Amino acid sequence: MKTAMARPLSAIGSVVLIIGALLPWATFVLNDGPYPDKATLEFFDAPFGLSSFRLYLEILGLAGIVFTFVPVRDKIRVLKSIGWGAAGISVVNLLFIAGDGGGLGAITAADGVPAFGSIVAVVGSAVLLFGAYQLPPEPLTVIDSKLPWWAEWLILLAAFVALLFLITETLTAGGHSGVSDPYIGPLFLSYLSAVGALLGVLHAFGVTEWISDMSERHRVFSIVVLVLCAVAVPFTSVGNDYWMTITANIGVYAATAIGLNIVVGLAGLLDLGYVAFMGIGAFVAANLSGAVAAEFHIQLPFIVAAIASGIVAGVFGAVVGSPTLRVRGDYLAIVTLAFGEIFVRVSQNNIGGLTGGSNAIPNIPDLSLFGAQFNDAPTIGGLQLPGGVLYYFLIVLLVALVMFVFGNLKNSRIGRAWIAIREDEDVARAMGVKTGKLKILAFMTGATLAGLAGAVFAHKLATASYDSFQFNQSVTLLAAVILGGMGTIPGAVLGAALLFVLPEELRQFKDYRLLFFGLALVVIMRFRPQGLIADRHRRAELADEDTTGESLDDTAIKEPVAVAAKEAGA
Amino acid sequence: MTPVLQARDVSMVFGGLAALKNVSLDLDEGKIVGLIGPNGAGKTTFFNCLTGLYTPTTGQVLLKGDPLPGDPAAVTDAGVARTFQNIRLFPSMTVLENVLLGRHVRMKQGPLSSLFHGPAFRRGEAAARDRARELLAFVGLGKVEDELSRNLPYGDQRRLEIARALATDPAVLLLDEPTAGMNPQETEAARQLIFRIRDTGVSVVVIEHDTKFIFTLCDRVSVLVQGELLVEGTPDEVRGDPRVVEAYLGKPPEEVEAELQAVQEGEQS
Known part of the structure; x- marks a missing residue:
């Protein structure tokens, strides 16, 4: 009986949503702002203006109607994704217009101008959602088909190019070059909601899992294409100085997060002082860079300095890791927390004279290669590239290296032993795993990678300061790993990107941005505890909470195509 | 001997x-x-x-x-390999990975070899997989190697634990x-x-x-x-031994009765 109401409700909701998108949204006119032509809330009246948020709503509404009546698998997840995406867009813009337009009048009626669009859209998405939740829950769709290798390569290529497009669009959704656009916040969030809805629908169809399994099968190919995509970024719409700096920062933190992922995600050792290893790497590189304030007045080639940074950080990693032989769980977290604090205090007070204290080590020379300074904007074959693009390429290389280390170690005897330690340390030991050595190895490897990232970081910033390696950085990195998905590479990269891009894009909301940010983390952890891109293992570990708890065999709806393909192949 | x-x-x-x-x-x-x-x-x-x-x-x-x-x-x-009274598999590793973990101690790849995945690494990995599959077939779990171990029925989990122990040779x-x-x-x-x-x-x-x-x-x-x-x-020796019977089943009923009587008499006096 409940399900009988589902279709009418979601259909009505979708229709209301479309009507809402077509109605005017704001009554007030905003008179200030850097773009006089755009600095008006009439902007929200244009049917499909620059913001496109109404276009998203139209598309979502139409999709809602189509998927209500067309028989699709896992209808509930499809409609839920659409509903939540639409709700996100409507609520964000409603709050923004009400907030900036001076209260309720801006979204209802004032001076004889009615503008109920946002409220209608919110109601529409609520009805749509309500209808969707009446549907019976279905097991997650699993597409099990294997195609010939060239077809899978093509699909992967297309997927990664689409991903690249999505990412550059996400970055620039709120405007270019970081110039303060008054609408950057809501525009970005609207876009993010729409993308979220799209990914949700793809997930419901089993497409995302299918592609990720495919990329697992063609690991080397995927990595090559990913690197190529990353190299292509400067040639897209984000190819300017501002975004080069932001993406380079994301890259450094992503590399560090992948390193942390070895310690936390694979070996299951909670490390709250991880950023200190990045700091150690940065200071070692700074001291060997020939900077005036450095302790040693020698300038080693960057590659040598970077290796030295990695080694020194690795040694410290082994030292900090050694208590793991005796200390477990929460107690280990406290040990690592203490180490992080010791590092900050020591470098702040310049104990040992290697860190420049509160003056930091400034003026670290720019890197150069064949006479090209890394901060300059090079011209290749008449094509003007943005400034800092060489750093960006260097960091892409760094991330690729770190991915290589992580991926290969994970799929080896050592990676398996780490996962076993995470799952049940006593049993791992009883099975002959030398847990002590392996735990120290995990710490060492993670620290070495962080040290390398630190060396690049110091040159990129031209400064090595204790201030960059505080406790909150460690926590942010840890959040990146957990949010993105423990034990996976794309998870760590996505987590780092989100954690370092979101604050950038949410500047619109000034003091509230960290509040929103925190709320977003809570929501994601509540509804997707295994992280955005979950490890196959962990996905299963936490999946019970949102499926009906049947065994995998029952939930896997085998694609008829797959069966046919298997038979044809056999 | x-x-x-x-x-x-x-x-x-x-x-x-x-x-x-x-x-x-x-x-x-x-x-x-x-x-x-x-x-x-x-x-x-x-x-x-x-x-x-x-x-x-x-x-x-x-x-x-x-x-x-x-x-x-x-x-x-x-x-010396063992299994556990309360099954202790690595629940979110696959069946095959559990056995491969048992193989850990007989594999020789060090950190560098694991990092670079050279020819020797691949050979060792392939050999370990072959041996693990052999053992799974031996205990009768040949068909479920990609299943997560936590999803196996109880009896199969016990057998998997044995396969994992046997993998250590x-x-x-x-x-x-x-x-x-x-x-x-x-x-x-x-x-x-x-x-x-x-x-x-x-x-x-x-x-x-x-x-x-x-x-x-x-x-x-x-x-x-x-x-x-x-x-x-x-x-046979153990089964027939009266001390074992007593330890397991307690004393024969007549003896228990006699003892009870003795206690009661003690209280009365």
Whole structure:
């Protein structure tokens, strides 16, 4: 009986949503702002203006109607994704217009101008959602088909190019070059909601899992294409100085997060002082860079300095890791927390004279290669590239290296032993795993990678300061790993990107941005505890909470195509 | 012939509590030895001494004549593998990965080889996979290697644990209550499996509550009661021993009645 109401409700909701998108949204006119032509809330009246948020709503509404009546698998997840995406867009813009337009009048009626669009859209998405939740829950769709290798390569290529497009669009959704656009916040969030809805629908169809399994099968190919995509970024719409700096920062933190992922995600050792290893790497590189304030007045080639940074950080990693032989769980977290604090205090007070204290080590020379300074904007074959693009390429290389280390170690005897330690340390030991050595190895490897990232970081910033390696950085990195998905590479990269891009894009909301940010983390952890891109293992570990708890065999709806393909192949 | 595994006067004291008192056990090559006793008799403590998890307070454990190393990982390396009373698989690893983990100790790839995945690494990995699949087929789990171990039915989890232990190429396999919670058919299958393991040259020690199972499985049986070795012998000897009957079933009814009467008379007087 409940399900009988589902279709009418979601259909009505979708229709209301479309009507809402077509109605005017704001009554007030905003008179200030850097773009006089755009600095008006009439902007929200244009049917499909620059913001496109109404276009998203139209598309979502139409999709809602189509998927209500067309028989699709896992209808509930499809409609839920659409509903939540639409709700996100409507609520964000409603709050923004009400907030900036001076209260309720801006979204209802004032001076004889009615503008109920946002409220209608919110109601529409609520009805749509309500209808969707009446549907019976279905097991997650699993597409099990294997195609010939060239077809899978093509699909992967297309997927990664689409991903690249999505990412550059996400970055620039709120405007270019970081110039303060008054609408950057809501525009970005609207876009993010729409993308979220799209990914949700793809997930419901089993497409995302299918592609990720495919990329697992063609690991080397995927990595090559990913690197190529990353190299292509400067040639897209984000190819300017501002975004080069932001993406380079994301890259450094992503590399560090992948390193942390070895310690936390694979070996299951909670490390709250991880950023200190990045700091150690940065200071070692700074001291060997020939900077005036450095302790040693020698300038080693960057590659040598970077290796030295990695080694020194690795040694410290082994030292900090050694208590793991005796200390477990929460107690280990406290040990690592203490180490992080010791590092900050020591470098702040310049104990040992290697860190420049509160003056930091400034003026670290720019890197150069064949006479090209890394901060300059090079011209290749008449094509003007943005400034800092060489750093960006260097960091892409760094991330690729770190991915290589992580991926290969994970799929080896050592990676398996780490996962076993995470799952049940006593049993791992009883099975002959030398847990002590392996735990120290995990710490060492993670620290070495962080040290390398630190060396690049110091040159990129031209400064090595204790201030960059505080406790909150460690926590942010840890959040990146957990949010993105423990034990996976794309998870760590996505987590780092989100954690370092979101604050950038949410500047619109000034003091509230960290509040929103925190709320977003809570929501994601509540509804997707295994992280955005979950490890196959962990996905299963936490999946019970949102499926009906049947065994995998029952939930896997085998694609008829797959069966046919298997038979044809056999 | 020296026994493969030999416990000599093993005692284990926790604080003031003597969990084991001078327990000795000989396991000859290619034999199955059973260890029975009521709850709390010290069977699992004894097992932990045999696997290096505990170091005996006094006494010693010899493997092929050499003292057992003090670390569980080293003991496994030396050739003693075990299963656990409460199944302890790596729940979110696949069936195959669980067995591969058992293979860990026989694989030689170090950190660098694991990092670069060279030809030697690939060969070692392929060999380990082959061996793991062989063992899975041996215990009858050949078809589910990609299933997560937590999703296996109970009996299959027990068999997987055995496959994982066998992957370490043990000389001695210690099974801690391998048939707990199984129905008669599964128990029979477990018995056949243990016989087949024995036939591959692995010596086996089994702890079990189910005396019928032990008496039809083992070459020799030891009975532990309150930390002490009560009886040791062939199944027939042990089965007929009145002390075992008393330890297991309590005293015969007439004796209990007599004792009760004696107590009552004592109170009256």
